[in-house]
Amino acid sequence: MNTILITGVTGNIGSHVLFELLFDLYSKKEKATIYVLIRKQSEAMAKDRLLNEVFTKQLIPNKILPFYKRYLKHIHVIEGEINDFLLPEAAGNNLIVYHLAASVNLSNTEKARNEIAHVNYANTQAFFENIKSRTKKLVFVSTAFSRGEIEGEITDDYHSVSNFEFRNFYEAYKMKVEKLILQIAKENNFSCTVARPSVVSGRLIDYPKFVSSRYIVFYAIGEFFKKIKKTNADIGKVRMALNMEGGLNIVPVDYVAKAIIRATDIQDEQLNITLTKNVPTQHIIKSILQKCEVEIELVDEEPKNKTIIEKLFYKTIGSQLLKYSTSKKHNFESKLIRELLSDIEEPNMQDNFNQVYNFAHDINFDNRNITLQTSL
Template structure:
């Protein structure tokens, strides 16, 4: 049995990744591999209580089949709920948490928005940065360790091999100035800032810390039903855009996309990331780690596949085309500002030596070979709109 903390507080349990971390923890409890109490921070909504939202996750018809034999009430044996948003946590909530003793927080909750609109900064600052700081300060008296789920893309534009460690600190422990850290949007910048805030706070208060950074999340590849994810976002939305604008009278029209044909996009299944988190979060030797696949998908392949799937022709170009047709004007106005910065990056790869040593019994699938099925699943389920699931958002 693993030497894991008995009390875990998980944020983001109704989200894309957090729900699968919850599934992994529950499966480990049911198998007797862990003996933990899981506290979830979940906020009630106008028409749905926090408990109802969690029940929705536990009874989701697309939950891993390993959980089919258990009712939500049986699974609540391992779960307690704090009904609050991150910035709403107060002394009354802390009193409940203190009864459990020392706690290890896995902070997965985040508002994901890759927009470059300056107005997005304030929203992300409140939710992702201030929410993280408030959570740390609120729990500091009982906090044993803080595992922060960051983003592999908080490194910004980078060429070559990317290591697990991103942090750069001065001798006194302060954040060092980082040259050429070219963030693509406020989301990446604030994920970086929040990570440094975690390090600084935990070092000052003698709290163990850990930063785990997933790359682009896609549907499941280990747990049935395969290819499911609670929300089809990020790269899925690129294909969704072209399917939505496709009509009989614009079939076979050419779309010129600014991208680096030699670059890649690291796509990793949500259940693989969740399993990795539950294997490394109580390993104090691991401070930073990218949760990624060893091999990435060629940008050229992804772009061509999704555009041609919608019935258009595609050409990769170096610069934004002039004399744009209607489709191109729509693309560069609506989704181009977000996607161009991710498909026009320098070639890069991630060092997965440590991660693969931990996940050596979990083989990586060939993402290139399964991509048509992975993407086809999203299309056939209308990118989640046809799924009968709880209201899951991150």
């Protein structure tokens, strides 16, 4: 019987990893002891967060609804921070670890650098000091963008190159911690796979489709303009800067979770969880702004003489996402991930993008607004 430790389980990918793990155990008629590390918040104990943020009626996939409550007794909550927690002796010394806890701050401010350096690097280093001698397999969730800005085809092997052009501290520290963890794994003789999802969307495989526990990154563009429209009905034309030939690799969260669980059984050290085709950036921006009923003009670079609305956008959401919308044309090789998930049809994100975004828009980016009708 496996003993499993998951961090970041209250996050979008982490919650779906737990759902997928329960489904996998049920399907194979296997048992496991699952530890989830969750920090206490001022208004909620860790155990309450598991029930109130993960096992919510709006988020749970239909496929585990009939049986998941029977498995709750096998899930043990460890209350603590990733750099300060006590792993019970009963957990043993052959852990399968899924490490997902991280800050996703794409800003380039000094405050962002300090946050990323502390949370994503120093705390992760402390985490592995705690469990390194008790681990047999680690799946560390990084990001497909830890390669930084690059043109052309991107393979799974990031570590044999030295020319990195990072767009923010988040990317830079993800690469730094990838190398750190692989070194720790080598020194302590456990298997490690760095799994790198690209931009994550709501579900496209499991029902209810389109649901996510977080609506961030490209969703944030729509949320910004939807709010603006409520107080400024006539905001005029908005100039959106992007690479006219560029695209964004968007992968559904359930596809990511399935890959992370299967990565447990592979020896490969690097795995990009990406789709073989990017969604053209023009299609993304046009779809979102059309839904928001905002008139747009696509431009090659950030405008100089901005309107008030444009100033606000480029100072907030745009400051983080501009380097991605204007990034060089590229594509991910995606061979290894397709081999790993060969029995699962690859989702077509471009054909489904409108539905993926519109769902979040229609529930005002808040799962509490999901009804039976909107989730079917």
